[in-house]
Amino acid sequence: MRLEEILKTEQLNKSYENGQKVLNDITFSLKKGEVVVIIGPSGCGKSTFLRCLNMLEPVDSGAICFKDRVIDRANKEVYELRQKIGMVFQSYDLFPHLTILDNILLAPFKVQKREKSEVTKEAEELLKRVGLSDKKDVYPRQLSGGQKQRVAIVRALIMHPEILLLDEITAALDPEMVREVLQVVLELAREGMTMVIVTHEMDFARAVADRVLFMDQGVVVEEGSPKEFFNSPKTERAKQFLNMFHYEAR
Amino acid sequence: MQNLGIQILFQGNNFLRLLGGLWVSLKLAVLSMIFSICLGMLFGMVMTSTKKSVRVISRLYLESVRIMPQLVLLFLVYFGAAKHLNVNFSGGTAAVLVFTFWGTAEMGDLVRSALESIPVHQYQSGYALGLGKMGVYRYIIIPQTIRRLLPSMMNLLTRMIKTTSLVVLIGVIEVVKVGKQIIDASRYTVPDAALWVYGVIFIMYFAVCYPFSRAAALLDKKLRD
Ligand SMILES: Nc1ncnc2c1ncn2[C@@H]1O[C@H](COP(=O)(O)OP(=O)(O)OP(=O)(O)O)[C@@H](O)[C@H]1O
Ligand SMILES: [Mg+2]
Numbered sequence: 001m002r003l004e005e006i007l008k009t010e011q012l013n014k015s016y017e018n019g020q021k022v023l024n025d026i027t028f029s030l031k032k033g034e035v036v037v038i039i040g041p042s043g044c045g046k047s048t049f050l051r052c053l054n055m056l057e058p059v060d061s062g063a064i065c066f067k068d069r070v071i072d073r074a075n076k077e078v079y080e081l082r083q084k085i086g087m088v089f090q091s092y093d094l095f096p097h098l099t100i101l102d103n104i105l106l107a108p109f110k111v112q113k114r115e116k117s118e119v120t121k122e123a124e125e126l127l128k129r130v131g132l133s134d135k136k137d138v139y140p141r142q143l144s145g146g147q148k149q150r151v152a153i154v155r156a157l158i159m160h161p162e163i164l165l166l167d168e169i170t171a172a173l174d175p176e177m178v179r180e181v182l183q184v185v186l187e188l189a190r191e192g193m194t195m196v197i198v199t200h201e202m203d204f205a206r207a208v209a210d211r212v213l214f215m216d217q218g219v220v221v222e223e224g225s226p227k228e229f230f231n232s233p234k235t236e237r238a239k240q241f242l243n244m245f246h247y248e249a250r
Numbered sequence: 251m252q253n254l255g256i257q258i259l260f261q262g263n264n265f266l267r268l269l270g271g272l273w274v275s276l277k278l279a280v281l282s283m284i285f286s287i288c289l290g291m292l293f294g295m296v297m298t299s300t301k302k303s304v305r306v307i308s309r310l311y312l313e314s315v316r317i318m319p320q321l322v323l324l325f326l327v328y329f330g331a332a333k334h335l336n337v338n339f340s341g342g343t344a345a346v347l348v349f350t351f352w353g354t355a356e357m358g359d360l361v362r363s364a365l366e367s368i369p370v371h372q373y374q375s376g377y378a379l380g381l382g383k384m385g386v387y388r389y390i391i392i393p394q395t396i397r398r399l400l401p402s403m404m405n406l407l408t409r410m411i412k413t414t415s416l417v418v419l420i421g422v423i424e425v426v427k428v429g430k431q432i433i434d435a436s437r438y439t440v441p442d443a444a445l446w447v448y449g450v451i452f453i454m455y456f457a458v459c460y461p462f463s464r465a466a467a468l469l470d471k472k473l474r475d
Binding site for chain 1: 371372374375377378379380381382385389390393394397
């Protein structure tokens with residue numbers, strides 16, 4: 001089966017106001033149903049790259065195409081694109097003044113103008129799937145970090161996104177909560193969700209990825225299947241990075 | 251018969267006059283506060299501007315208002331305007347102008363810090379869900395800002411109510427002035443009138459301000475957890 005390309009970037013360049021170059025000529029392509037994991041040292045531009053994919057960040061040059069259509073950041077279609085690309089951040093992204101259910105329903109109501117009974121039902125089903133049916137009327141501050149992140153995933157899923165971008169969604173969690181969140185992501189992958197995942201959990205990366213991208217200083221240094229990458233990294237920098245990880249892990 | 255000081259309060263319509271004076275104070279404070287809130291919201295957004303020059307100018311405004319005693323401002327507007335610009339404000343108008351000028355600066359600073367205390371992820375999550383700028387502010391940022399603002403806004407209001415006592419000095423008849431008139435009128439008949447009258451004024455201020463500062467404290471506590 002030939003997989004259809006859903007998202008791609010061509011020679012993406014980005015620097016912040018201080019002139020520091022964060023993304024350097026990144027050409028990237030994502031196929032439908034594919035799970036790509038991006039790893040790399042802190043500050044190498046992983047989060048910036050994900051934000052660019054979702055048009056949250058302006059780029060200096062280069063193109064971003066969704067299903068072969070070049071997306072113009074100045075255009076209104078950006079808002080439609082963002083509905084098709086869900087995103088979950090590291091933390092603090094539930095809205096603290098809204099209950100869990102209202103957090104989930106905000107965008108379906110206000111953005112997609114969907115019908116109340118239908119979305120509410122779907123929200124409840126999704127909450128049940130992630131094991132949080134009994135939490136729908138509480139506020140985010142009453143949830144543990146792991147529970148919050150599962151809600152954040154549900155909030156992204158209810159928009160029926162075609163792609164999910166996950167930016168270190170377990171980095172702020174206590175170790176015992178990491179698993180419950182990653183389990184949800186693994187299930188999504190199994191169901192064929194297209195995802196771009198930034199993570200520092202190497203075992204998880206190995207298990208979930210179809211393809212691994214290793215970034216360093218704004219450049220994609222190495223790219224390959226998880227097996228190739230983790231067992232026999234080709235570049236020196238990737239080797240160093242993985243070694244450092246083993247050292248930390250012990 | 252020896253005059254009991256407390257009688258002073260019930261002579262004629264003294265108590266009602268005091269209440270009337272209090273009403274004048276409150277009116278000035280509440281009116282100024284309403285203007286300050288509206289203008290301060292705008293000023294607060296201006297203060298978060300990314301333009302450096304805009305930030306410097308708004309900072310200058312805020313700091314100069316803070317440095318200058320309100321009394322000086324009152325004199326400047328009330329006497330200064332009359333003398334040099336030939337505009338005659340009534341005492342009340344001058345007071346509302348000055349308190350609004352002051353309140354807008356303070357309120358703006360509160361709005362600024364409330365806006366800045368909202369993590370950038372809150373905006374990004376909103377945009378990532380497909381909301382536009384209007385939607386992000388309306389459903390996510392403004393509700394959170396208002397919650398954070400309520401306690402400090404109450405504090406500003408009570409400060410404003412207390413500061414209204416300065417307007418005596420530009421001839422506005424408010425509660426302290428009424429009290430003084432009552433005391434002066436009975437200087438010989440009731441020697442300790444001052445104690446009773448000021449005592450009552452104290453209680454009046456307390457009764458008005460306490461609910462606000464109590465509400466502020468409660469809100470603060472509630473929002474913290
Ligand atoms: N809003 C910003 N303004 C200026 N510089 C920024 C901004 N955001 C990030 N940077 C800088 O850009 C570089 C890349 O940041 P980015 O957050 O994309 O890295 P990252 O790979 O996600 O790192 P981490 O693993 O720590 O999350 C860093 O050097 C960072 O300091
Ligand atoms: Mg990051």
